[in-house]
Amino acid sequence: MRLQLKSDAVPGRIVAGAALTLAMVTMAIAAPLIATHDPYAVAVRERFQPPSVENYLGTDEYGRDVFSRVVFGARISMYVGLGVMLISTIAGTIIGLFSGYYRKLDNVLMRVMDALMSFPSILLAIAILAAIGPRTGNVIVALSIVYTPRTARVVRGSVLSVREEVYIESAQAVGLGDLRIIFRYILPNVMAPLIVQATFILALTIIAEAGLSYIGAGTPPPAPSWGNILADGRPHMYRAWWMTVFPGLFIMISVLGLNVIGDGLRDVLDPRLRGSR
């Protein structure tokens, strides 16, 4: 893969986005060190405490420390996010490569992808989770099915233009096998849009995971997923605003970091778009 990145060509915003993302990943990995309390520890006398030195982000209706729950929530978000990114990227790449290279397969594969993309994302994920049961691991399965078609479509689009290049024609002319051409010659040339897409999928997944947990179709309570913490706070908005504001802020910051990276990478990796922003 030749991306030809010079260090001075990397815009500052990619660095800023990467710093935000790194902070979130560190929080997820080092959660037991950063959290000040046990995220599951119930303390009835401490319920609905506003933010303080003892409980940075206050406590919830069971007296659990919101800060510690948010810190451990990053683990669930990163676990689901990375899982979905990995599976949908691999599946989408394979489908996109074959669909773009073999025109006969294209008609079948892309029609199925189009059909899957006609469903509203969350609705499709809920239906899948209804069939296989609400568990964190199943959220990965459901969201991977939801997001694979998007990656497949991006990859296919790039393949369609790459396969017209002269070097592909010459590779065919010297008699290289299809698989070798697809993986050795085409894949490296669709890498740039693929990386950008994977970043955006990670961002979308973090939001979708929170939404699914919020409506009770994702990670079941009392696990401290970000969506669960927000759902816990909904009935108590009139007395505990901190249960609503802070978990959402963490979701927003992690997603913001990823979006900034993805957007910056797209500008760097895709020269055609440079200057249009």
Place this chain on the structure above:
Amino acid sequence: MIPIALLVAIIAFFLIHLSPGDPATFFVSPDAPPEELERVRERLGVDQPIFVQFGRWLGGVVQGDLGVSFFQRRPVIQAYLAALPVTLMLAVGGMAIALTLALPIGIISALKKDSLVDKIGTVFVFAGISMPNFWFGMLLILLFAVFLGWLPAQGFIRGAGLGGYVRSLILPALALGYPNSALIARMTRSSMLEVMRQDYVQTARAKGLRAFVVTSRHAFMNAINPILTVVGLVFARMMAGSVVIETVFNLPGVGRLVVNSVMRRDYPVIQGALLLTALLIVGFNLIIDLLYAIFDPRIRYD
């Protein structure tokens, strides 16, 4: 159109029937005799082989019969049509808000590229696309319902009439509108920048047309098709987003219908709602395709 609709129907049906559970067990007590269970399975039609079930269902679907809800004891189509107006009102309101915010911001950002206004616009866009819309809805509730007390925090107020109906929809429509407006604003900006580089825009300017005419007629009208594509995308995102928004605001729309049906394993409703919503989105995108030809006469559909 037809093959897509058929594929959508196949996916909607078999997805739900992957489920290992037996819905009949929800209707009979655990200690009921096996014959009772068998009778219920027969009544629900789940005793048949899966392809027979699919054939029966599809045969009904093409005649507008989506089956009967296991729990509500009314046709699925009735349950769906009862919930649809709420979701559509949300989507229409959200779209109106999104366009009202996005078009001016996108156009001004493009006209004043790299200015302070453009930078503020970029912050607006990135905040919008990074925010879960249901959380934005909760922040709106905190501000306008909890602290200011201007608007209701959830649900419809009984007997409040049309005014109350609209008041109940303002916050959820805003919650759907702003995060989605960011996408449209971004596309408006880059599409406008693209068009403004074209020679005919230079020509229009050179022959002394007023800036407003150049922007609105020469630039914007030619920038509109990529924006339409995003509007189609945003409509689908709003139908998805309203699932969670309806839960936050406790509104009886399609999203609530599906979430409640999932909890009760009401298969006919889940697959019916999935199918009809997907067809709605396919139909909306068809309208967008037709609009392309109106705004760009070079596009012809034979």
